[in-house]
Amino acid sequence: MNEKLSVKDYLQKYACLRVEAARTLFDADFNKLYPKAGLRLRDNWDKTVPHLRHRLSTCKKLNAEEKILLDSLDTIENNTGNAILLSLLHHLIPSCRPGRKRKADTGENTLPRRLTNQERKESFFVHLFDVLELEEVLQKGRERTEKYSLQHQPIPIVVGPLTQCTATYVILENEIYETCNVLRAFDLTFKICFALNCEYPPNARPLWIFLQRAYYNIQLPKDKPSTELTSLIGEVKAVINEQS
Template sequence: MTSDPKKIESEVEGEREDSDELKNDLIFLESAVEPFVRILESWERTFDYRQNLFKEPSFEIDKIFNKFPCSKMPYALELFEADFNRIYPEKIDIVHSEGPKICRAIIKESEERKVSPFKEDIEDTNKKALFLLPYMFSPVTIKKGKSNSGIYRPTRKEVQESFFVQAENFEEIEDLISKRSKLLDPLEIPIQPFMAEVGNHFFIYFYGMQYKLDSSLRSLELLYKIYHSLNLEYPAESKHVWQVIQDAIFKMPISGKSSNVVTFLNDLKVHTV
């Protein structure tokens, strides 16, 4: 059977137009920060290209801010969330139905285990649970480096600081980042994005950028979506904490769960029946 020349020509022309459109969108994203409507349209049209880019071993994710200036803007979280929602459409709103329930279960389990690391009680249930979660596990030993000889055993507080830290001011956050860098740099482990409460406001710290949020649960949701939309690894210190969140709240499969994580997840189920 002979192929239709007109059909082939039409397909080639369509591919050429798609290629030109992609090129124009990338040129736009590599320089513009407004208007947001146009930014979002170009961001969505370049989805496949960017996903492949983020998965390349040679691509350093902190360079995203130079390549795409729009990622430094306050609205950037909406862009990362749009990517996540496209990859996992069935998980778009799951945090709102599962998050509060799991947070209550974490608090109940902490009461049974008599885990109470705070001087004063925290009234916000979601925030209290997220601060408690890192204290529910024994510290894990981290080994990494070219010789695989580097060893670091973070305390529970240090695990919390890699996940969700509370500070009086931004200077305190910067001091904590500096302290963690001194511990992790020799192990060739990057400081991954984390949540923070400064004063009465919540933030996501992402490679030097700060994104302001209105609640602890919303911060958790968007930080989780950043990890999965940008193909990032969880922080080395709190990997087990994020595995609990991935399984219990987002209902997404995990490979290589530790026995401690499996046990804790089973304990949580008792409080959610």
């Protein structure tokens, strides 16, 4: 879709994006942009799981509960394991360097408060224990975008305990797209960003750039990853290349 429209305008103009079949349309549009990249996350993710687990096992930022989740990967099935890994991924990826902002009263430049790990994780995906909470998430998202005049952005939804996922979705404004598994929810979210020309959520941008560059092998001039993120991307791409 090459038109210069907002996400809201796209959804209003094209009724086909407001039904479950829209998932196929987003895939097709992404494949036109990047014909060889559509299946790369699915095909490459499992190759890198041992490396990500090893990196997380040596990470000192994990709390006790997160260490238990990481250890549980030996005994649970892949879909749930992917939810756990993606929930811990922010520990390996530095957040964006905060820009300075000017105090209204003094005119002095100050640094914004650094995001907590929980805030970064919640910006990457939404974790619900009950599917009945979906409507509340939609309402809060609408209120926030209207209050701060933000662009509507897709975000993955994981339902159920991280050790036993029961459903996954992607939400975009008022639309809910059900997906077959955790990895597909992130894959669809990523492709929607490209198909509708919308930015990644700012607080989770480094996480999405990691997936974009390491797995889909897409480099854009605007990415500007940090040195630490570039290093991790290089590690993961090397693992993928070794097993290809």
